[in-house]
Amino acid sequence: MGMAAESQFHVLAVDDSIIDRKLIERLLKTSSYQVTTVDSGSKALKFLGLHEDGATNPNTSSVSPNNHQEVEVNLVITDYCMPGMTGYDLLKKIKESSSLKNIPVVIMSSENVPSRISRCLEEGAEEFFLKPVRLSDLNKLGPHMLKTKFKDHNQKREKQEEKAAFQSPKRQEQEEQHQHQQQLLQQQSNNNKRKDIEEGLSPERTRPRYSGITAAV
Amino acid sequence: MDVLQLQKQFVDYRASLYHEGFLDEQFTQLQELQDENNPDFVVEVVSLFFEDSERLLNELTKALEQQSIDFKRVDAHVHQLKGSSSSIGAQRVQKVCIAFRNYCEEQNIEGCLKCLQQVKHEYSLVKTKFETMFQLEQQILTAGGSIPV
Numbered sequence: 001m002g003m004a005a006e007s008q009f010h011v012l013a014v015d016d017s018i019i020d021r022k023l024i025e026r027l028l029k030t031s032s033y034q035v036t037t038v039d040s041g042s043k044a045l046k047f048l049g050l051h052e053d054g055a056t057n058p059n060t061s062s063v064s065p066n067n068h069q070e071v072e073v074n075l076v077i078t079d080y081c082m083p084g085m086t087g088y089d090l091l092k093k094i095k096e097s098s099s100l101k102n103i104p105v106v107i108m109s110s111e112n113v114p115s116r117i118s119r120c121l122e123e124g125a126e127e128f129f130l131k132p133v134r135l136s137d138l139n140k141l142g143p144h145m146l147k148t149k150f151k152d153h154n155q156k157r158e159k160q161e162e163k164a165a166f167q168s169p170k171r172q173e174q175e176e177q178h179q180h181q182q183q184l185l186q187q188q189s190n191n192n193k194r195k196d197i198e199e200g201l202s203p204e205r206t207r208p209r210y211s212g213i214t215a216a217v
Numbered sequence: 218m219d220v221l222q223l224q225k226q227f228v229d230y231r232a233s234l235y236h237e238g239f240l241d242e243q244f245t246q247l248q249e250l251q252d253e254n255n256p257d258f259v260v261e262v263v264s265l266f267f268e269d270s271e272r273l274l275n276e277l278t279k280a281l282e283q284q285s286i287d288f289k290r291v292d293a294h295v296h297q298l299k300g301s302s303s304s305i306g307a308q309r310v311q312k313v314c315i316a317f318r319n320y321c322e323e324q325n326i327e328g329c330l331k332c333l334q335q336v337k338h339e340y341s342l343v344k345t346k347f348e349t350m351f352q353l354e355q356q357i358l359t360a361g362g363s364i365p366v
Contacts, residue, residue, distance in 0.1 A: 017269075017301055017304070018265055019262060019266055019269060019300075019301045019304050019305065020300065020301070020304055022262055022265060023247075023250075023304055026250045026255065027250065030250060081296070083293075110299070110300050110303060131300065131303065131304065132243050132303055132304045134246055135246070135249075
């Protein structure tokens with residue numbers, strides 16, 4: 001199951017509207033992503049293996065009762081306006097969790113409120129989409145998920161290297177420098193990759209889109 | 218009627234819905250998401266819209282019948298209706314919702330009641346339009362034709 005899942009990105013979509021859940025599911029599947037939809041922030045956290053109080057719960061999914069990490073989620077896309085836990089609250093909880101903070105989060109909203117958008121981006125959201133979301137918007141998701149895959153891969157290698165040899169302080173320092181260089185290279189290649197992907201797109205945009213920039217209020 | 222005539226009738230009818238403002242670009246997006254693997258996608262989404270809207274209209278009616286109206290609650294329902302109508306491209310319903318929300322903010326009871334009537338009316342109109350359009354599609358399929366994109 002683990003190996004097969006790696007060939008497809010898995011997106012967790014959160015929206016209290018049944019119509020919007022159906023829509024986003026179709027959009028994501030059309031983009032060849034695996035999709036799970038839930039109707040609330042608290043259900044999203046449960047699926048991700050996190051209790052609302054921040055503690056991790058190993059018994060979360062029906063797929064794997066032992067290790068919540070096996071239900072790998074590569075991106076969370078959530079509506080902003082939801083009763084109870086808002087999309088912003090969910091974003092915060094994910095970014096505050098040591099186990100989940102690396103998962104990219106995208107916010108969707110039907111309302112174009114600049115202060116809302118900046119808040120979300122500042123809290124760590126990768127993108128902010130205005131609803132109704134279109135297929136062309138989803139083209140922006142790939143780079144975020146790819147970036148995380150590389151990061152996870154690096155971290156796994158790091159762990160293996162640590163286990164392999166006893167490290168003297170000097171050796172540890174060299175190891176760290178090596179890792180740092182690797183990350184810089186990864187970031188550079190990811191930036192180039194993102195640039196290539198973006199240049200390949202030319203969607204006609206009639207409405208503003210916000211990504212990675214702080215909107216002027 | 219033969220297939221070609223049925224197809225023309227369908228295309229003209231659909232075009233009129235855009236022309237009269239019942240549908241907007243978002244509905245086109247929905248149609249583009251439908252394919253051989255998901256042939257009923259549009260009908261399914263629109264059916265969900267019908268169910269959800271009827272629920273919301275009932276809630277709105279009840280909320281506005283109260284002695285002391287909870288405008289926040291009314292607004293929350295209108296917000297949902299605005300969202301779902303926007304998601305399927307039901308433009309005229311969406312527009313009334315925008316006006317409706319303004320009245321909620323002003324706590325204007327008369328305005329809200331007026332909008333409730335209007336939104337019920339627009340919803341009923343667009344529902345009939347969708348149902349007619351789906352019937353025309355069905356006629357084409359029954360006659361052995363394919364639905365023009």
